[in-house]
Amino acid sequence: MRTSIPFARPWLTDEDRAAVDRVLQGHVLTHGPECEAFEHEFAEFLGGGVHCVTVSSCMAALHLAYLDLGIGRGDEVVVAAQTHVATAHAVEWVGARPVFADCDPATGNVTPQTIADAISTRTRAIGLVHFLGVPCDMEAIRDLADAGDLAVVEDCALALGARRDGRHVGTVGDVGTFSFYPVKHLTTAEGGMFVTRHADVAARVRRLRAFGVDRGHSERSMPGVYDVPTLGLNYRMSELQAALGRTQLSRAPEILSRRRENFRRVREPLVDAGIHVLDADDAAAESSHYALSAVLPGGAGGPRERVVEALGEAGVGTSLYYPHPVPRLSYYRERYRYVDGFHPHAEEISDASITLPVGPHLTADDAERVGETVAALAEVQLGARA
Numbered sequence: 001m002r003t004s005i006p007f008a009r010p011w012l013t014d015e016d017r018a019a020v021d022r023v024l025q026g027h028v029l030t031h032g033p034e035c036e037a038f039e040h041e042f043a044e045f046l047g048g049g050v051h052c053v054t055v056s057s058c059m060a061a062l063h064l065a066y067l068d069l070g071i072g073r074g075d076e077v078v079v080a081a082q083t084h085v086a087t088a089h090a091v092e093w094v095g096a097r098p099v100f101a102d103c104d105p106a107t108g109n110v111t112p113q114t115i116a117d118a119i120s121t122r123t124r125a126i127g128l129v130h131f132l133g134v135p136c137d138m139e140a141i142r143d144l145a146d147a148g149d150l151a152v153v154e155d156c157a158l159a160l161g162a163r164r165d166g167r168h169v170g171t172v173g174d175v176g177t178f179s180f181y182p183v184k185h186l187t188t189a190e191g192g193m194f195v196t197r198h199a200d201v202a203a204r205v206r207r208l209r210a211f212g213v214d215r216g217h218s219e220r221s222m223p224g225v226y227d228v229p230t231l232g233l234n235y236r237m238s239e240l241q242a243a244l245g246r247t248q249l250s251r252a253p254e255i256l257s258r259r260r261e262n263f264r265r266v267r268e269p270l271v272d273a274g275i276h277v278l279d280a281d282d283a284a285a286e287s288s289h290y291a292l293s294a295v296l297p298g299g300a301g302g303p304r305e306r307v308v309e310a311l312g313e314a315g316v317g318t319s320l321y322y323p324h325p326v327p328r329l330s331y332y333r334e335r336y337r338y339v340d341g342f343h344p345h346a347e348e349i350s351d352a353s354i355t356l357p358v359g360p361h362l363t364a365d366d367a368e369r370v371g372e373t374v375a376a377l378a379e380v381q382l383g384a385r386a
């Protein structure tokens, strides 16, 4: 019997396990040197002179971003419709209103035009996502934001390693947020990184993520003495997580190259079969190849469910990114009275795509098998409908 290929599996090595064990052999489990070193190494990996702050998740980083920007009641933020709910929830949590922007059907990303269509006099920021690791057109979006004095928050949860014109995502906007959830490019089990080009923002967010306390442990003249000048949260990362993040990050080049190769192998038979694959649309864009999204013809009434079922029987794991555009999820649908057809391209991706594995857990043979199996199944299903 053929082995099954899960959609995702964290790539954990003896080096990772040893790093976590080394922390456990000591006594510093939080507020320690691993988080600090992880922040420096991550900043070096991204380039662009950014400052990094470890946090408990990407959602926490997004929440901190809007809190620090001072966005709240009465404000609007243009948010990608085709994203994880976290991108929008962060806006809701500060009391602002997300106004959703549709995407380019070729990439799943928001565009300067779809953003412009959603901007009003109340707009204070743009909350975009680099969908499945394909970088948005940041230069044009930055220009649009600057013209309207808007902040740009880049959700890079799926985009570690993605660059456009050589600049890593998360380093062009005002804030970049990363996720280290187990299915992501690198994992700390749970965890995230807040990234900013501004030193003062990093300093404020460091406080905000730790109860609003005004000094770290190493800055206290007397142990236990500190003040709390602002409201804050506990969104810290532990030393165990940071140690794991560091060894994972040291393998990022290999992780990215395996993903790139696997993406190419899965993609080839699909494109040959005439299936639309979301992909970077110009030479300046370097995807992080988080996963491969194949949009099957036929929309909501198409063959997707049957293809997914048959793939499960063939041992190929799949996922949906995402099952609904965020504004169609019950919370948002009811709150903002969503009507089908508002975001036709995001709806098409949600209703007709399947998301396929390309992670480092796939061998070259696995990747070829995934692409060929999907292409064959889609052809059979579409043929049966013809």
Ligand SMILES: Cc1ncc(COP(=O)(O)O)c(C=O)c1O
Pocket: 056, 057, 058, 059, 060, 083, 084, 086, 087, 129, 155, 157, 158, 178, 179, 180, 181, 191, 192
């Ligand atoms: C685009 C996007 N943003 C944010 C998140 C939330 O990340 P976390 O689980 O680290 O909060 C996810 C989770 O999958 C995501 O896909």
